[in-house]
């Protein structure tokens with residue numbers, strides 16, 4: 001493995017500081033510190049320009065399902081690049097890779113989802129989904145159905161519409177969002193229920209209660225005005241919020257009762273992350289429209305897709321007019337070629353059943369054995385290869401630390417220093433490793449995380 005050494009690193013840091021504005025970062029503060037330059041990856045590991053080896057407990061941004069350095073995916077992209085580096089789908093044309101990817105997805109998607117549109121990111125997919133929802137209701141002669149509901153703590157991306165849909169409030173003030181026509185309902189965050197004033201309520205009861213809040217909101221706005229409810233099967237960037245067992249069935253009954261379209265955002269939960277191909281399958285959800293990205297290509301190429309259930313596709317595809325929507329790069333041949341190969345690898349290597357019955361249960365068991373009795377760990381929860389370790393002030397009372405985010409960031413910094421990428425969301429430590437991770441690599445992650453959490457507890461005087 002090559003390392004570039006300090007001079008090269010300083011050169012890159014200086015250029016980065018001079019010319020590159022970072023996403024979700026205070027660039028000025030970052031420039032003082034200097035960025036870490038990641039130079040290559042292999043399996044579940046990354047290396048920086050100083051030669052430091054890092055274990056990636058987050059699959060990049062929850063996306064590298066098959067791990068880094070997969071030659072087959074690179075070759076598939078290279079073949080497409082040499083053969084047809086670009087063409088579009090606007091002018092009565094298509095290409096073999098896009099056609100085959102659309103057909104492949106139709107075999108994996110929930111029943112009735114036989115049609116997909118392509119885009120380039122999760123945000124674009126969600127933006128497109130909202131446009132398609134609006135169009136559907138216009139075609140149905142119900143143009144007054146325009147309000148989009150979503151949840152507190154939701155993350156659906158950063159375009160004007162996707163950010164409006166998101167329920168992470170710090171995402172809004174800089175841009176005067178949300179746009180009109182967006183409304184929120186509570187998240188089914190059972191661990192936080194006590195602190196949020198719901199009392200000592202059981203998880204099943206809480207699931208019903210929070211679903212009912214959706215119905216109350218629909219009735220308050222008026223079902224005739226509510227177009228859709230958007231939700232991730234498991235809320236990811238909002239803190240890995242797993243729905244209580246009762247939640248999704250009740251939500252679906254409510255959406256059906258009030259004729260509200262169900263938009264499921266599978267950007268994180270798609271392609272094996274939860275132990276099924278889609279989180280919708282894990283939770284028995286039948287979406288009207290579904291969005292996916294990340295794991296579709298394992299992040300090797302930017303690509304996303306929107307799938308339409310029968311109800312929406314029957315109406316939209318029989319409108320007898322042009323669908324006035326699409327991107328220059330929708331269904332890009334290189335991205336589709338890489339995605340196809342990625343899906344082939346996931347299937348061939350049996351990664352989804354592996355997550356469901358082997359490595360997912362192993363991760364949960366080992367996290368529980370390690371952290372259940374820890375003085376500052378309130379809850380360990382996981383589904384497939386999505387895991388959360390909630391750091392708390394008071395375990396018995398399920399009380400969080402004041403100033404949410406401080407302790408989590410403190411612990412995350414210890415992880416980084418030790419060569420582990422974990423993410424802190426508020427004070428919840430989150431893991432979402434590649435689906436290929438081995439038991440011994442999980443042990444390495446757990447050992448590093450334990451050391452970071454132990455040191456955090458010691459700094460708090462709680463060791």
Ligand SMILES: Cc1ncc(COP(=O)(O)O)c(C=O)c1O
Pocket residue numbers: 061120121122123124126155156157158232236237265266267268293294
């Ligand atoms: C559930 C969910 N939806 C949408 C997005 C946005 O995707 P992108 O960053 O590709 O625009 C993300 C990104 O993390 C996500 O987690």
